[in-house]
Amino acid sequence: MTSTASGTVREFKMPDVGEGLTEAEILKWYVQPGDTVTDGQVVCEVETAKAAVELPIPFDGVVHELRFPEGTTVDVGQVIIAVETGSGGSAPAPAAVPTPAAAPTPAATEEAPARQPVLVGYGVSQGSTKRRPRKATAAPAAPLNGHGEAPAAPAAPVAATVPAQGSRPLAKPPVRKLAKDLGIDLATVTPTGPDGIITREDVHAAAAPAPVAPAPVLAAPAVEALPAPVPAGDRETRIPVKGVRKVTAQAMVGSAFTAPHVTEFITLDVTRTMKLVADLKADPDMAGLRVNPLLLIAKAVLIAVRRNPEVNASWDEANQEIVLKHYVNLGIAAATPRGLIVPNIKDAHLKTLPELSGSLSDLVATAREGKTSPADMQGGTLTITNVGVFGVDTGTPIINPGESAILAVGAIKAQPWVHKGKVKPRQVTTLALSFDHRLIDGELGSKFLADIAAVLEHPRRLITWS
Template identity: 55%
Template sequence: MTSLRQFRLPDVGEGLTEGEILQWLVAVGDTVVVNQPLCEVETAKAAVELPSPFAGTVTELLYEVGTTVDVGSPIITIDTSGGKVDVAPVPDPAAGDEPEVEAGLIGGPAPGGRTSVLVGYGPRNTEAKRRPRVTGSAAAARATAPQVLPGADYGTGVAEKPALLPDQPQRAPLLATAPDMTVKPVRHGGLEVGRQTEANARDELAPTSRRAAPGRGAPRPLAKPPVRKYAKDLGVDLATLTGSGPGGVITREDVDAATAPSSSSPSSPLTSPGSRQEGAVVRGTAGEQRIPVKGVRKHTAAAMVASAFTAPHVTEFLTVDVTRTMKLRTRLAARPELAGVKVSPLLFVARAVLLAARRHPMVNSSWDEAAQEIVVHGQVNLGIAAATPRGLVVPNIKDAGSLPLAGLAGALADLTATARAGRTAPADMTGGTMTITNVGVFGVDTGTPILNPGESVILAFGAVREMPWVHRGKIAVRQVTQLALSFDHRIVDGELGSRFLADVGALLHDPGTALAF
């Protein structure tokens, strides 16, 4: 007996509402075991693989790659009965041999001799089908009824009035008219059937810049809304295309074929394959691109807007001579306990931040708006901003203050490598208490960083450069960097922020100062 189980998209983070299916790792007919990865999903925080909670045979993949799915929606169906599932084509209803509906499904037998008729009762066992296009005598019959057809296509995006059927009274929708427009009633058979402005009447007589739909009163071309928008962005008239999809539906490939350059004409910047990036839409002038905002980038944008307009930011700057720290870095990199790990300047900045936070614990706090309280955290979960192909992520090292220098170096190396590979676990990006952003790796001196939501301080670490510096009363070439500290002024006032930044600078200027902390 078949036993079908559906796996629903889980909330793999804290409060996530949706995820995009990047790729399926199984196919229909595959046998899976418990904890075998089923698919890779990109959430607002990371790309993760979802393991199977069931063992059995895959019978259905409910969504295609690239689809954004709400948390809690079924994404895959697995037969857990242990029997082999034969994937057969859907029988043709016209042949008259329809398969028997399984008990519990819509249209099948139910307990007590009844028939399951409730929508949503049991798993889905049918596919939505588009109604056939009205043609021939049926279209002629519909022409006798007074109706207004919608616009035929998305040619150039220029607004056009719907085409009227023959012998149909002219009507106009209720529009907000300008003061200089004259509204006239439209009458038919002695009755007022609508109102029309003189501006609308003139629009009907004015020539349009797009090609008219083939045939008066022709049906609207069949295409899904995303395809219609795609065609509109590229300036393609759907009425000129022949759909290759089921039932004559126009697909995205049909639109691409219409915009592809012919072999006899040179490629233009607008239509050449190299002028478009994957996931981007070129519209307007040549070279303009539009990239959908989703996944990590969408979450980052929302978080930064919420932070910028919620927490009152203050930023302070400090220029530091870090020549001694750079010399210490060279000596420590040769020690056996640090062999195999990267001893970077970021390691010493992180160590200085952790030591200064131990001296000023109030900076390791967050603002609880609901309770109207300041929460001082017991440990430092140090976040490191990392740039990835999917956008900016901020994974954090849990209880970083308890790690020795070698352990902190290893944690930093693992964190950055995992983030760049797009494999950061959602748990590693939650619960952060303060953040460091290393803009120096890009050759940038400083900036004004925005707080990670829920945190009270963030430190920007700039590039280390050789610069003329007053050292022991003389001008000398020293290695210098700039620090920028942004903090939430509701929690950290100017004095506390200044003392914390000064302590970080002192530790980087003279690492021996750490003995006094």
């Protein structure tokens, strides 16, 4: 926190909006320098841990400076915005520091700002401010305009408006920033503002006939604010690795080189499941709910977990323990405009089919809107990824970090299949189960995958095995 001629500047730091986050990318600013903000007002949107999160400011004031442009990745704890929290109606000179039997003088003096309580996301730093020379006759303070500057006032005596020789030129922080951007030495600028303050117009006049730069919103050039591909010649394009792509890459590398992956496959006839999907769509109890094959596949996975509870576990490397989970937080891999994310349905094992349908719909809608919170992507136990929506038969998925297994669902296609002794066209798909071999051995993994297939081949087991 610092003090200026018109008030106190408080800084807001990038907070940790999730567990263990170290950085976030600024997606969009909702305010600009000079805007008035109130406690709790959202000032920007950031992306972190694969989620877009809106950040509110924890105090009132006028935006003094945005420290980073949109598209910049900022470490947690760095100051991202400064807000002037002084009085918005006038700009009085700071009170003089009391001294015994000493009369005020025009010389500049310094005083320490009052210490403010530390709030989440920002802290207190020491600053200083220079007092203005006192005028011989007191006059009412001039009202501020929308840019934090005082309008022109009647001419004052030269001795009261011209700073003492060798003192720092009087100018507000935005004006100093403008002068710095234009390469103007404030000591060479003739002030026209009240009390000898240099205004924006004074700086622009000193810069003439050079082109006038826009108000200093952001220090970095616009090209840096856009997370766009970086040209590297006619034959290749370089794309910065950041945001979702960066987080996903780090997680997948960590998983692939930490957990010993094993993948098993099974091809099965899901014709009966597809008929059940059609029946459920017409069921009044499912009216208004989204019913698709993924819903029944998710239910089949939950039933298979109940029959094989040892698959629902995690590996505690620090304590060298296997942690059995007595709950299922079912992850659903979702492709979004920002990349692949894996939110999970908390306590999915406790949900009825209609409740599971509603949770799946909410999860997908929130993910596509980019509003999935970090909490929704933490604590998963196992995951389903539906690669079949892209027309892919199957794959070898990488386990989501901290989980035990991931099931890939391939495309459902009409294929020739032996049914009741005859070759007939049936709806067929292939499932691929990748699992952590530290937790799940071949027998357990095979039983788990076979139980999922059994439910989907004969969906009446949704009732008999529940």
